[in-house]
Amino acid sequence: MTDSSVKITASPHVRSAESTIKIMWSVVISLIPVVAASIYFFGPSAILVLLASIAGCLLTERLFGSTPGSLADGSAMITGLLLGLTLPPGFPLWMAFLGGGFGMAFGKIIFGGLGQNVFNPALVGRAFLQAAFPVAITTWPAKTQHWWALQGDNFALPFMSPVVDATSSATPLGNLKFGDDPVVTPVIDLFLGTTGGSLGETSALLILLGGIYLAWRGHLNWHIPLSIFVSTFVISGLFFALGISQFPPLFMLFSGGMMLGAFYMATDMVTSPITNKGCWLFGFGIGFLVVIIRVWGGLPEGVMYSILLMNALVPFINRATQPRLFGTSRKKKKEAGS
Amino acid sequence: MTGLLSFKHGVHPSENKDITSSIASKRFPFPKEVILPLSQHIGTPAKSLVKPGDHVERGDVIAEASGFISSAVHATAAGIVKSIELWPHPNGTMVPSIRISVDPSSSQMRRTRIVPRWQDVKDEDLSTEIGKAGIVGLGGAAFPSHVKLCPPKDQPVDLLLINGCECEPYLTSDHRTMLELPDQVYEGIRIALKALGITRAVIGIEANKPDAIEMMRKTKPDDLDVTVQPLRVKYPQGAEKMLIKAVMGLEVPSGALPSAIGAMVQNVATAANVAAVFESGHPLIERIITVTGRGIRKPGNWKIPFGTKLRDVIEHCGGFTEDAAEIVFGGPMMGLGQANLDVPILKATGGILVLSKDECKRQDILPCIKCGKCLEACPIFLNPQLMGALAKAERYEELKADANLNDCMLCGSCSFVCPSNIPLSQLFAMSKTQLRRLPSS
Numbered sequence: 001m002t003d004s005s006v007k008i009t010a011s012p013h014v015r016s017a018e019s020t021i022k023i024m025w026s027v028v029i030s031l032i033p034v035v036a037a038s039i040y041f042f043g044p045s046a047i048l049v050l051l052a053s054i055a056g057c058l059l060t061e062r063l064f065g066s067t068p069g070s071l072a073d074g075s076a077m078i079t080g081l082l083l084g085l086t087l088p089p090g091f092p093l094w095m096a097f098l099g100g101g102f103g104m105a106f107g108k109i110i111f112g113g114l115g116q117n118v119f120n121p122a123l124v125g126r127a128f129l130q131a132a133f134p135v136a137i138t139t140w141p142a143k144t145q146h147w148w149a150l151q152g153d154n155f156a157l158p159f160m161s162p163v164v165d166a167t168s169s170a171t172p173l174g175n176l177k178f179g180d181d182p183v184v185t186p187v188i189d190l191f192l193g194t195t196g197g198s199l200g201e202t203s204a205l206l207i208l209l210g211g212i213y214l215a216w217r218g219h220l221n222w223h224i225p226l227s228i229f230v231s232t233f234v235i236s237g238l239f240f241a242l243g244i245s246q247f248p249p250l251f252m253l254f255s256g257g258m259m260l261g262a263f264y265m266a267t268d269m270v271t272s273p274i275t276n277k278g279c280w281l282f283g284f285g286i287g288f289l290v291v292i293i294r295v296w297g298g299l300p301e302g303v304m305y306s307i308l309l310m311n312a313l314v315p316f317i318n319r320a321t322q323p324r325l326f327g328t329s330r331k332k333k334k335e336a337g338s
Numbered sequence: 339m340t341g342l343l344s345f346k347h348g349v350h351p352s353e354n355k356d357i358t359s360s361i362a363s364k365r366f367p368f369p370k371e372v373i374l375p376l377s378q379h380i381g382t383p384a385k386s387l388v389k390p391g392d393h394v395e396r397g398d399v400i401a402e403a404s405g406f407i408s409s410a411v412h413a414t415a416a417g418i419v420k421s422i423e424l425w426p427h428p429n430g431t432m433v434p435s436i437r438i439s440v441d442p443s444s445s446q447m448r449r450t451r452i453v454p455r456w457q458d459v460k461d462e463d464l465s466t467e468i469g470k471a472g473i474v475g476l477g478g479a480a481f482p483s484h485v486k487l488c489p490p491k492d493q494p495v496d497l498l499l500i501n502g503c504e505c506e507p508y509l510t511s512d513h514r515t516m517l518e519l520p521d522q523v524y525e526g527i528r529i530a531l532k533a534l535g536i537t538r539a540v541i542g543i544e545a546n547k548p549d550a551i552e553m554m555r556k557t558k559p560d561d562l563d564v565t566v567q568p569l570r571v572k573y574p575q576g577a578e579k580m581l582i583k584a585v586m587g588l589e590v591p592s593g594a595l596p597s598a599i600g601a602m603v604q605n606v607a608t609a610a611n612v613a614a615v616f617e618s619g620h621p622l623i624e625r626i627i628t629v630t631g632r633g634i635r636k637p638g639n640w641k642i643p644f645g646t647k648l649r650d651v652i653e654h655c656g657g658f659t660e661d662a663a664e665i666v667f668g669g670p671m672m673g674l675g676q677a678n679l680d681v682p683i684l685k686a687t688g689g690i691l692v693l694s695k696d697e698c699k700r701q702d703i704l705p706c707i708k709c710g711k712c713l714e715a716c717p718i719f720l721n722p723q724l725m726g727a728l729a730k731a732e733r734y735e736e737l738k739a740d741a742n743l744n745d746c747m748l749c750g751s752c753s754f755v756c757p758s759n760i761p762l763s764q765l766f767a768m769s770k771t772q773l774r775r776l777p778s779s
Contacts, residue, residue: 007664008675010764012750013691013698014351014507018711020704020757073704115705115758221710274710274723323719325742326579327592 023219024074027264030210031081034260037206038199042089045151046199052093053125054080056100064105066113075114079103082122082264085200086257086304087129088140092156095133099125119311120268123304130304140171140197171197173256174300176246184246190254197256204254211263221269223276225262227283228290229253235291245295252291261303262286271311278314278321285310342545344570345580347717349751351507351573351671353546358630359510363518363639366624366654368415368440372645373425373682374400375435379480381407386436392419397448397620400436403469409482410472411436414623414643416444426678428667428687435682438645451619456529464533471621472685473612477501477576477605478668480686483612486604487533489597498530498539499585499596502554502606503569503576505544506669509689511626512606514639516543516550519610520557522617526609527564529616534602539564541606542581546571573671574749578603580717592745607688627683629655633662633692642683649679651690664698666691671750704758712752712762718745722752722762729765734773743769 038046057080061071070076080100087096103125111117129137136153172185172195189195191204200207214220237249252258257265266272266286273282286306293302377383384401394400394413401411417440425435453471456464469484489495500523504512516523527539543551545568554566569575569584579590581603588599596603611622623643630637635656642651648665652658666673667687683690712722720742728737737743743766752762 006677006679007698008677009664009698009700010675010761010767011666011668011670011672011748012351012754012763013664013666013670013673013675013693014754015699015701015759016349016351016755016757018755018757019701019759020707020709023707023709023757113705115707218711269707269709272708274708274713274721276710276714322721323713323716325592325720325745326718327589327594327745 018218021073023269024078026217026219027078027214028074028081030213031085031264033206034085034200034203034210035081037203038085038089041203042151042199043147043149045089045154048093048150048154049087049089049091049096049199050081050084052096053084053087053100056080056097057083057104060101060104060109064109066109070114073114075108076104079108079121079125082200082260083125085260086122086126086198088137088198090139090151090153092136093154094156094158095129095136099129102128115270117270118314119308120265120271123265123308123311126304127308138174171195171201171256171300172251173294176251177294177300184248184251185255187250187254190251200260201257204259207259207263211259214263220263220267221272221276221279223279224267224272224283227280228258228262228266228287231284231287232258232290235288236295239291239295245291247294252294256294256301257303258290261307265303266307266310271314273314273317273321275318275321275323278317281317281321282310282314285313342568342570343584344572344575345583345717347715347719347751348572348574348580349715349754350571351754353571354508354630355510355513355546357508357632358628358637358639359513359547361638363511363514363626363641366640366642366646366651368446368643369646369650370440370442371420371647372413372415372417372438372440372643373435373647373680374411374414374438374645375425375427375433375682375684376401376411377427377433378411378684379409379474379482379686381405381409381482383434384408384411386422386434388419388422388436390419390421393417394419394438395449396444396446397452397623399621403482407482407485409474410470410621412472412621412623413438414645415440416446417441426681428674428676428681428684430674430677448618448620453615453619453621455619456532456616461532461535464529468533468612468615471615473608473615473622474685475605476607476611476625476685476688478672478686478688480684483604483608486602487530489534489595489602493595493597494600495534495597495602496536496538496600497586497602498527498534498536499581499601499603500527500539500541500606500609501576501578501581501603502541502543502547502550503581504547505571505573505576506671506673506689507573508630508691509628509669510630511628511639511688513547513550514626514628515607515610516547517553519614520553522610522613523554523606524557524559524562524564525613525617526604526611528559528562529612530604530609531562537563540585541566542569542575542585543567544569544571544575573751574717574747577717577747577749579747592742622685625685625688627687628689630689631692632694632697633659633664635659644685645682647679648676648681648683648690651683652679652692658692659694661694661696662692663695664693666693670698671754672748701759703760706758706760709757711755711757715751715755717749717751718747720746722766726752726760726762726765729769732772734769734776737769738773743773746770
């Protein structure tokens with residue numbers, strides 16, 4: 001090494017091994033069991049829907065993303081995967097593709113790309129699909145006889161109404177809320193995933209494992225899922241005990257998009273609060289809204305809207321939960337401010 | 339390692355202290371030339387007392403302190419003053435420096451005692467003598483020690499904290515000081531206690547130096563009220579505020595000095611050198627320096643005269659390895675990158691670190707994903723995420739008024755953990771400089 005080849009950088013001269021790219025891809029990796037389970041339960045349709053949604057996201061990021069290399073950071077992949085997992089297996093592929101593109105473009109890129117968005121892009125995509133195609137997105141075809149048979153209307157042509165399967169089955173949440181003969185699906189079925197529903201809504205167990213793995217790696221703020229579960233359990237338990245709602249608290253936790261939402265959507269670092277205290281508030285708000293929407297709303301499921309609503313409050317939560325500066329007390333700060 | 343005293347937040351960089359921790363310190367040969375900058379640390383530069391052609395003996399005063407926050411400079415080797423000229427300084431600027439060509443025929447014997455015995459000095463004059471001997475804090479900031487030993491009158495100090503944490507990775511000079519010179523450390527504590535007029539001291543040592551903890555416990559004089567306190571291994575445990583928090587459980591109020599809560603912190607190497615100065619009768623002219631990293635062929639701990647050029651140290655330590663990439667004065671977390679091999683070693687230089695390419699890999703900077711890891715790392719409970727955004731937008735005044743930039747001690751913990759490799763502490767250092775340049779309102 002000579003004088004001219006010396007590298008000069010500012011301190012610190014060493015860095016932790018953590019990287020944003022590693023975090024993103026470890027989220028993708030932790031979803032592999034969930035994806036595998038969806039394929040096991042729903043057959044090739046699951047792969048097709050996931051691929052369509054991922055393709056929509058990746059293509060949009062590639063075409064309109066802020067930097068040419070932004071595909072490599074893995075965030076578009078996560079959005080595609082997560083959006084796909086919220087869709088029913090028989091969902092028309094062109095719609096899944098469109099949803100992915102919309103979520104990326106209007107949920108993320110329009111805000112300035114990675115790190116700038118306010119709302120979870122996968123949920124923006126899903127909200128768009130829910131508004132645009134309310135029938136298709138709430139159609140869960142009855143299980144086919146053979147594993148390899150396609151479900152529902154995957155290959156429906158664009159802008160042609162999908163043919164609703166005559167023997168569509170209801171999800172556990174829809175059944176309990178709108179069914180003619182409401183039954184509470186046993187929690188063990190919900191836990192293992194042997195029920196109808198969207199691709200990633202079925203096996204609570206695998207999502208839980210993926211989430212625990214991420215929390216252990218430090219790639220997920222465990223305060224968020226925990227506070228969502230606690231608040232959902234407590235509030236829905238209260239309503240159930242008072243006879244106001246027909247949803248038992250455990251059923252609340254393990255049904256619908258609760259697990260996927262709590263572990264993978266609400267914990268999106270970009271759209272969740274930056275302080276741990278803020279994360280508690282954020283999770284509590286989500287749990288509260290989920291119970292309200294599920295019990296009184298016009299929809300069977302409320303996780304998506306709860307998270308999107310709380311996403312909008314994140315800047316305020318951040319502002320309200322700034323850390324206390326070392327060597328100051330909260331009291332003094334107030335005195336100084338008044 | 340739970341259960342040990344510590345502070346909240348902080349980070350865990352790889353320690354890498356085993357490279358040099360078991361190598362005993364050795365005397366470094368006298369170089370051909372020493373360069374002594376008139377400004378070695380915070381405060382007013384010293385005033386030169388010599389002119390080119392003057393002959394100086396080892397230990398002679400060659401520049402005197404000017405003002406209270408200032409410290410004298412001494413010749414670190416006998417020779418002839420070659421010139422007083424602008425010379426590259428480790429902080430990256432050019433600074434007026436005294437160049438001495440070392441007399442190769444000199445025995446480098448020092449004159450007879452020029453610092454009195456501390457027993458012969460009145461308690462209230464001890465700090466003045468310490469200032470005259472050129473002693474500054476050897477922990478890194480090199481703040482003149484005599485200033486610290488004179489706390490404000492309305493803030494009496496009742497506890498002396500001796501900092502043996504050495505939380506910077508790689509560095510082992512404090513570790514070696516405790517192992518090799520425990521009696522000097524205690525003697526220095528005795529002098530500091532006397533100067534402060536108090537009786538109690540605590541030595542804080544990170545638990546990754548069990549041999550140093552044991553040595554300090556074993557050698558403790560019976561008449562001193564000193565506790566050796568093992569602390570959790572966590573960066574920046576050795577920061578003044580963090581050490582005080584760990585040992586006393588108190589937070590130094592924002593913007594105040596440790597004396598506000600009755601504490602004073604002194605580095606172990608400073609304590610040892612205070613003792614050495616009074617014992618030998620000669621000012622501070624050399625110290626133990628760790629030369630380490632995987633980019634240097636022969637790492638070790640050396641007693642090096644100040645003013646020795648980086649080039650001479652590298653050469654004597656076997657030169658660079660093929661994959662050497664970066665030279666740092668100090669530790670990897672807060673040390674200063676060096677571009678010029680002619681810069682001299684200063685009083686504050688506790689280590690010379692040569693990092694290999696693998697040790698200091700840099701990755702691309704990605705956008706902030708608001709993961710909050712920087713908030714969880716900041717020992718001062720700042721919001722580096724918000725501060726980084728403000729700094730990038732050059733909103734310096736807001737950064738100071740609303741985001742408490744002044745409380746940031748640039749420890750680098752936020753930059754260390756940032757998964758997007760955003761150079762947060764660099765942005766904050768820059769912002770501080772920009773704020774100093776703003777016309778004060």
